[in-house]
Amino acid sequence: MTIVSPTISHRRTEPQSAAQAPTPPPMRVAIIGAGRGGTALLDVLHQIGTIEVVGIVDKNPTAPGLRRAQELNVAVYDQVPDLIKNQQPNLVMDVTGDPTMESVLEDQVPSGTDIVNGQTSRLLWLLVQYESTLQTELLHAEKLAGIGSFAAGIAHDINNPLQLILGLAENLVEETDLNEVHLQARDIIDAVKRTTAICRDLTSYSRRTSLRHEGLVSVNAKLDEALKIARYAVALQDIEVRKHYQSDVTAKGNPDQLLHVFVNLITNAVQAMEHQGILTLETATVGGSTQVRVSDTGSGIAPELLNRIFDPFFTTKPPGKGTGLGLYNIKNVIHHMHGTITVESQVGRGSTFTLTFPGETSQSEGASS
Ligand SMILES: Nc1ncnc2c1ncn2[C@@H]1O[C@H](COP(=O)(O)OP(=O)(O)OP(=O)(O)O)[C@@H](O)[C@H]1O
Ligand SMILES: [Mg+2]
DSSP: OOEEOOOEESSOOOOOOTTSOOOOOOEEEEEEOOSHHHHHHHHHHHTOTTEEEEEEEOSOTTOHHHHHHHHTTOOEESSHHHHHHHHOOSEEEEOSOOTTHHHHHHHHSOTTOEEEOHHHHHHHHHHHHHHHHHHHHHHHHHHHHHHGGGHHHHHHHHHHHHHHHHHHHHHHHHOOOHHHHHHHHHHHHHHHHHHHHHHHHHHHHHSOOOTTOOEEEEHHHHHHHHHHHHHHHSOOTTEEEEEEEOTTOEEEEOHHHHHHHHHHHHHHHHHHTTTOEEEEEEEEEETTEEEEEEEEOSOOOOGGGTTTTTSTTOOOSOTTTOOSOHHHHHHHHHHHTTOEEEEEEETTTEEEEEEEEEOHHHHHHHHHO
16 A cells, blocks of 8 residues: 655645644735845745735835745735735735835725734744744754765765875886876876865755755756765665656756755665665656656655654654754755655655646746736
8 A cells, every 4th residue: 555645735734633623714914015024924924824825015016025926826916905905814914114104004904904014024024034044054954964974985985086096106106108107197187086076066065055046957967966966875886776857857946955855865765775776766847847756665654654754853763873854854945945745655665755846837827827
């Protein structure tokens, strides 16, 4: 039997058991002001299943939050009364910082609808910023913790070219034929370049990711890069890697974070196979969305643990071996990209993690509707 965990989705909360009360309708929130504060609020509130951001307004048509809202299929307005009348929010959040907005809202907002503004909205903005810094720090901490397990792989890969350089240099001491000297010097240069490439890959992987750096990422190339990096963390020599890539599969997001997601999923998969088995990487564009699957033929995950593997610090690895932050960080990155992650697993047979991201097509369709 295949066990499917609840979809970890940016729009959906955990399913409720029959005994629980039915979920109340989502709180309808309108955001006034689409500058940095409005954009950050939109990003955070959009991830919470019990909140629906019904619209955002800004007089400035180039305000960044308006573009973000279009990507998320949230209605955009240039006039406050239009937003209030059309969307009938339960809560209006004013992040314009404009003192005259207070009286505008008092005139426009019907009684029964709450308004958050002034110092309260500044406090919210500070909390949102704080939360985003915490998430970045956690991601970085987990990445650095993981780098420790890379040491053996790095030592092995650097030792090979070093041995070659030593052998060539010993020959050169005795060599009198100038042609031969040139050839061997060239081999030394190549070997040094190989070690430099290893150091470059890893230092760029371990650096702090810049959250501002977002764009259209080639998913196939990122998976290949991740496989190269994961090789330092886990032994891949007895693993058969199967790639089923559709061409030109892309996802919108931060390339460093996506690389980190793939390295973590591949590392988990190889660890679950105890270094022997089949790792399958698949990419596809399905109905305008991007799909990535990482499958292994490893230990699988017990049904009672499926709901816990995305929790922070949940690990079945011995103390000192795993932080239990890998999947938790992956989930946060994927939520930030407005994607979903699901897992199917059979104990003793293996697991498949499926990531789905909104594609460029579906996003631009959303923007025009
Ligand atoms: N492909 C997989 N197959 C089987 N179990 C898995 C797989 N991926 C994750 N798990 C389970 O989920 C747990 C949490 O994974 P997560 O990546 O968050 O932390 P970790 O791998 O234990 O620690 P770290 O990522 O710091 O090495 C793992 O300890 C393991 O029990
Ligand atoms: Mg892990």
